[in-house]
Amino acid sequence: MGLNLQCLNRSVKSIRRYGKVCRACLNDGYRCKVLVVGGGAGGCSVASRLARRMEPDDIIxxxxSRLHYYQPMFALIAAGIRPSMKSHRPMKSVLPKGVCWVRDQAQEFDPCNNIVITKCGKKIEYDFLLVALGVKNDYDKIPGLRHALNYPYSGVCTIYSDAYSVKTWCCIRNFRGGHAIFTFPKTTGKCPxxxxxIMYLADxxxxxxIKMRSMANITYNTGGPVLFGIEKYAKELHRVVKSRCIAVNYCTDLVALDDGKAVFEDGNGTKISLPYNFLHVTPPMSPPCCLKACQSLVNEAGFLTVDQHTLQHTTFPNVFGVGDCTDTPNSKTAAAVAVQSAVVSRNLLSCIEGKPPQYKYNGYSACPMMTSYNTGIISEFLYDKKICETFPFDQSKEGRLVVYLNKYVFPYLYWNRLLKGKYDGPANIRRLINPLGK
Incomplete structure (x- = not known):
């Protein structure tokens, strides 16, 4: 597909016509220079960066949502390490001052006419668009899952929601033996x-x-063919699960919950029903329906098609993407968003000035995984599974640092640096303390 230069020319002409294209409230909607769709980590970070370089009221x-969630905190809530109240703050408090917050949601994208229509029927005209919608949990793709999650005594839980994270902690505390199953789907999800x-913390x-591990059997069923996508870290995790007597089944995808049993499908299409006393489910995930409906913006799976380095849309040059909703082949984590937001904001500003995007995203992502309440590993990597570690030691080995980072450092960086557009990832730290890299 070629770039749709007509849309970019229309944006440039609009800027020339209005001079500074300030936000204007119209009878049936709004007009702005930059529209950010989504108020998650990526949307807030990019909006904050743009607000320092542009007039804030040019940005919508x-x-x-009324609340903004720090999603990596959900696992700590589910393990009793942090209270639920620590995971969220009012949306208004994390958005940059002067930026217009339209508390509504996208219903329809019309990129050829530079318009987004909201659920309430408002029309927002933009010159440049940033899509930062993330992905949604598809609970209903697994029959019986939503009912089981909402039933207090089902033993079924998940950490991929603030409300259900609290239930997960209740299920962990009340577990008294039997079969505990943890799942991961074969479809693309966030923070694998x-x-x-949560499995290692529960163990x-x-x-x-409660000293009853001898009465429990723990099984990890993943829809994928490997335990972790990067071999160096997978090797250490294999050692961890072996030492904890955790059974791992590959290419085994949860497809239904039926009468107290979890129904899985293996790689050959054979269905297997397993009884459980505790079931932690990672639900399948996908981009929001409003994005998937706009075929000119997305691929077959519904993810926004962008250049994996510049994060500019492959057809519409005035459209950019950040975070989990894009089709970039990186692991979807908050660490990836930190680097992406720095790249995309600079490239977007270049396009506003009529220049081509020059900054490149290298696929950086990180997964600081606690393997107990006192230990963990820190995986860091780029595109093509290239290792890119920050610290001058082997981060695949279990250590105590990751616990301190998860509990104190990362939440501070998120609320005080990333959302304010002041954190570009650990590259500068790496150059200081580990110049040779790994």
Whole structure:
């Protein structure tokens, strides 16, 4: 597909016509220079960066949620390490001052006419668009899952939601033996390490606190063919699961919950029903329906098609993407968003000035995975699974540093640096303390 230069020319002409294209509230909607769709980590970070270089009232953030969640905190809530109240703050407090927050959600994209229509029927005209919608949990793709999650005594839980994270902690504390199953789907999801993190923490809690691990069998069923996508870290995780007597089944995808049993499908299409006393589910995930419906913006799976380095759309040059909703082949984590937001904001500003995007995203992502309440590993890598570690030691080996980072450093960086557009990832730290890299 070629770039749609007509859309970019229309944006440039609009800028020339209006001079500075300030936000204007119209009878049926709004007009702005930059529209940010989504108020998650990527949307807030890019909006903050742009607001320092542009007039804030030239920017609109379209986001329906009243609260902003720090999602990596969900696993700590589920393990009893942090209270639920620490995972969120009011959306208004994390958005940059002066930026217009439209508390509504996108219903329809019309990139050829530079328009987004909201659920309430408002029309937002833009010159440049940033799509930062993330992905949604598709609970209903697994029959019986939503009902089981909402039933207090089902033993079924997940950390991929703030509300269900609290239930997960209740299920872990109340577990008294039997079969505990943890799942990960074969479809693309965010933070693949989180599903294992809560498993290791639950195992440690059952060993140390209530001392009933000998009465439990733990199984990890993943829809994928490997335990972790990077061989160096997978090797250490294999050692961890072996030492904890955790059974791992590959290419085994959860497809239904039926009468107290979890139904899995293996790589040959054979269905297997397993009884459980505790079931942690990582739900399948996909981009929001409003994005998937706009075929000119997305691939077959519904992800925004962008250049994996510049994060500019492959057809519409005035459209950019950041975070989990894009089709970039990196692991979807908050660490990836930190680097992406720095790249995309600079490239977007270049395009506003009529220049081509010059900054490149290298695929950086990180997964700081706690393997117990006191230890963990820190995986860091780029595109093509190239290792890119920050610290001058082997981060694949279990150590105590990751616990301190998860509990204190990362939350501070998220709320005070990333969302304010002041954190570009650990590259500068790496150059200081580990100049040779790994």
């Amino acid at each position: 953030v379209l986001e329906p 390490g989180a599903a294992q993190k 440690d809690y059952w060993r140390q606190e």
